[in-house]
Amino acid sequence: MLDFAINKVHDEARQGEAFAPFKNDANEYRKKFYIESYGCQMNFSDSEIVASILHENGFGATGRFEEADLVLLNTCSIREKAEQTIRNRLHIFKQQKRNKPGMLIGVLGCMAERLKEKFLEEEKLVDMVVGPDAYRTLPLLIEEAETGQKAVNVLLSREETYADISPVRLDSNGVTAFVSIMRGCNNMCSFCVVPFTRGRERSRDAYSIANECKDLFVKGYKEITLLGQNVDSYCWKDEQRDEIITFAKLLEKVALIDPLLRVRFSTSHPKDITEEVLQTMSRHENICKYIHLPVQSGSTRILQLMNRAYTREWYMAKINRIREVMPDCGISSDIIAGFCTETTEDHQDTLSLMEFAKYDMSYMFFYSERPGTLAARRYKDDVGEATKKSRLSEIVKLQNRLSHQSNSNDVGKEFKVLIEGNSRKDENQWMGRSSQNKVVVFPKNALHFKKGDYAVVKIESCTGATLIGKAVD
Numbered sequence: 001m002l003d004f005a006i007n008k009v010h011d012e013a014r015q016g017e018a019f020a021p022f023k024n025d026a027n028e029y030r031k032k033f034y035i036e037s038y039g040c041q042m043n044f045s046d047s048e049i050v051a052s053i054l055h056e057n058g059f060g061a062t063g064r065f066e067e068a069d070l071v072l073l074n075t076c077s078i079r080e081k082a083e084q085t086i087r088n089r090l091h092i093f094k095q096q097k098r099n100k101p102g103m104l105i106g107v108l109g110c111m112a113e114r115l116k117e118k119f120l121e122e123e124k125l126v127d128m129v130v131g132p133d134a135y136r137t138l139p140l141l142i143e144e145a146e147t148g149q150k151a152v153n154v155l156l157s158r159e160e161t162y163a164d165i166s167p168v169r170l171d172s173n174g175v176t177a178f179v180s181i182m183r184g185c186n187n188m189c190s191f192c193v194v195p196f197t198r199g200r201e202r203s204r205d206a207y208s209i210a211n212e213c214k215d216l217f218v219k220g221y222k223e224i225t226l227l228g229q230n231v232d233s234y235c236w237k238d239e240q241r242d243e244i245i246t247f248a249k250l251l252e253k254v255a256l257i258d259p260l261l262r263v264r265f266s267t268s269h270p271k272d273i274t275e276e277v278l279q280t281m282s283r284h285e286n287i288c289k290y291i292h293l294p295v296q297s298g299s300t301r302i303l304q305l306m307n308r309a310y311t312r313e314w315y316m317a318k319i320n321r322i323r324e325v326m327p328d329c330g331i332s333s334d335i336i337a338g339f340c341t342e343t344t345e346d347h348q349d350t351l352s353l354m355e356f357a358k359y360d361m362s363y364m365f366f367y368s369e370r371p372g373t374l375a376a377r378r379y380k381d382d383v384g385e386a387t388k389k390s391r392l393s394e395i396v397k398l399q400n401r402l403s404h405q406s407n408s409n410d411v412g413k414e415f416k417v418l419i420e421g422n423s424r425k426d427e428n429q430w431m432g433r434s435s436q437n438k439v440v441v442f443p444k445n446a447l448h449f450k451k452g453d454y455a456v457v458k459i460e461s462c463t464g465a466t467l468i469g470k471a472v473d
């Protein structure tokens with residue numbers, strides 16, 4: 001099996017991820033490519049599709065951009081800072097190209113889609129601009145760019161799901177893998193650029209998803225995260241059986257592959273997560289008891305401006321229902337501080353909602369206006385930067401307290417942990433996750449576990465981010 005390189009630099013949309021180790025296979029190939037990925041997990045997943053397409057076309061991966069013939073940046077537009085990070089990085093590549101004129105630079109992903117041809121005007125020395133639905137045309141675009149022309153394909157598709165392309169697992173721990181089940185988003189959250197960069201929502205063939213998951217399990221993977229911007233609106237028609245496959249049905253299909261295969265999913269929109277999904281989760285031990293349920297704001301007025309289609313009370317009722325069906329379910333959130341017109345009172349509503357929901361974890365941002373979005377067109381970005389930042393720091397402070405509280409409540413309990421590898425800080429300790437997605441570390445000691453095994457761990461202490469315990473027989 002070939003191992004490919006991926007260079008995870010900044011995961012702007014989610015938490016930071018470290019530069020990844022890789023195995024170089026470039027020497028087996030005539031040409032070498034280097035790819036760096038930014039943004040959400042779906043972008044990382046797309047890089048694995050791109051690597052697969054390039055591999056088929058005679059390119060091998062390298063982890064050193066200095067030796068690459070083709071340098072690719074898979075970009076994110078979610079906040080202004082994400083785009084700025086990418087522009088800074090591009091300057092370094094352009095410097096390299098000045099010393100090595102034959103080298104091609106390609107910009108992929110959401111920023112490519114947002115800026116289109118304008119990218120080439122703004123960033124001279126970029127040779128290719130390729131949107132997220134145009135990766136199949138990469139070989140042609142590379143040929144075009146090799147003749148010295150600029151190559152652009154930013155067409156969005158209503159059908160493309162790359163269902164038949166088997167992604168090359170980049171930077172894999174061999175235990176956990178991500179599988180895209182849909183693309184695009186039909187919601188129009190007013191702050192969000194994704195519907196413009198990723199196009200219309202479309203669901204991938206359920207059989208191709210199940211086959212990819214089965215294949216991963218056969219290769220030794222033990223956990224699969226089903227990915228989509230809004231997984232609960234997954235909907236695919238099985239024409240042969242004349243049956244509609246909903247997200248709950250898909251979840252069950254994957255869970256039934258093997259009880260030893262864990263299933264996770266991300267992201268759920270609170271308005272779309274159904275009772276059927278909750279019931280399916282509670283029925284199957286191997287569907288992880290963890291839901292990422294981004295609230296964005298705790299104020300009904302702000303939620304309306306955001307076009308989130310739920311109120312504060314409706315969201316609270318959803319949290320109650322999740323806890324009724326699965327009392328041990330982990331819940332996390334995304335929160336935006338300082339959206340247009342947000343008052344101190346709205347901000348207080350966010351804080352009190354967080355207290356109510358007792359999130360185990362949250363991703364927290366301050367509002368960044370994105371050109372072309374509904375909010376940019378309709379509302380004034382009128383909360384000053386200092387206010388946005390001070391509100392965000394209050395939110396972060398509260399979440400730290402909630403996370404610590406949530407972890408403290410787990411001390412003394414036992415959890416089934418899937419071992420992902422060595423703890424980063426100490427190779428004499430294992431690191432894994434509980435069903436609730438909490439990181440658990442425990443000493444290797446005499447019990448002969450290996451990566452990919454399940455261990456029952458009794459929690460003895462904790463930090464805000466980690467549970468610390470001992471394996472029990």
Ligand code: SAH
Pocket residue numbers: 013078079191192193194228229230267268269294296334335336365366367368369370
């Ligand atoms: N599809 C997912 C989220 C995608 S983007 C969902 O609906 O939950 C990830 C997170 O980035 C969002 O949940 C939101 O909290 C944040 N985000 C998106 N646009 C933003 C913006 N313009 N400014 C600040 N944060 C933003």
Ligand code: SF4
Pocket residue numbers: 185186187188189192193194195229230269
């Ligand atoms: Fe953006 Fe909303 Fe779609 Fe999430 S659901 S990707 S926040 S538009």
Ligand code: F3S
Pocket residue numbers: 013038039040041042043075076077078109110193194197198
């Ligand atoms: Fe960023 Fe695009 Fe994902 S904007 S968050 S990479 S869908």
